[in-house]
Amino acid sequence: MSAIPACPRCAMEHTYPDGELFVCADCGHEWPQHATENTEPAHVVRDCNGNALADGDSVVVIKDLKVKGSSIPLKQGTLIRNIRLVADDAEHIEGHSDKIRDLVLKTCFLRKA
Known part of the structure; x- marks a missing residue:
């Protein structure tokens, strides 16, 4: 009998197989049973609310800086439009506003628009 792994997102052990996926009963996360090597990039850039950011997204500044x-x-x-992610740095993004060009901003002061 094969052991069912704990959830990779919340680390709880209340998981069950459903077809070709494992499902976590606590957080609802689903992942493939036969996962390939690291399917997620090495670093994921996230805003202050935990939403993943990508190149070209728009973000809003949450406090005066x-x-x-x-x-x-x-x-x-x-509003900061068309952001660029900084390579190998999950805490900073590059972009520009209407009045100020070439900004490097910390993601803890931004939320996805």
Whole structure:
């Protein structure tokens, strides 16, 4: 008899097989029984709410931020369009607002739009 693994997301052991998937009864996460090697990228960039970000997404600033090299602060609610992820850095993104170009922002101050 094969052992059913614990959920990779919440680490609870209340999982069961359903067709070709394992399902977690606690969080509802589903994953394939015959998973290939690492199916998720090495680092996932997430916003302040835990949503995954990708190149080209739009984000909103959640609090006023002082910007180095500029006298104009980045106000809460400012939309940053067409972001770029920084290679091998899950805490920063690159983008620009309407007034300030070439920003590098921490993801803890952003939410997905």
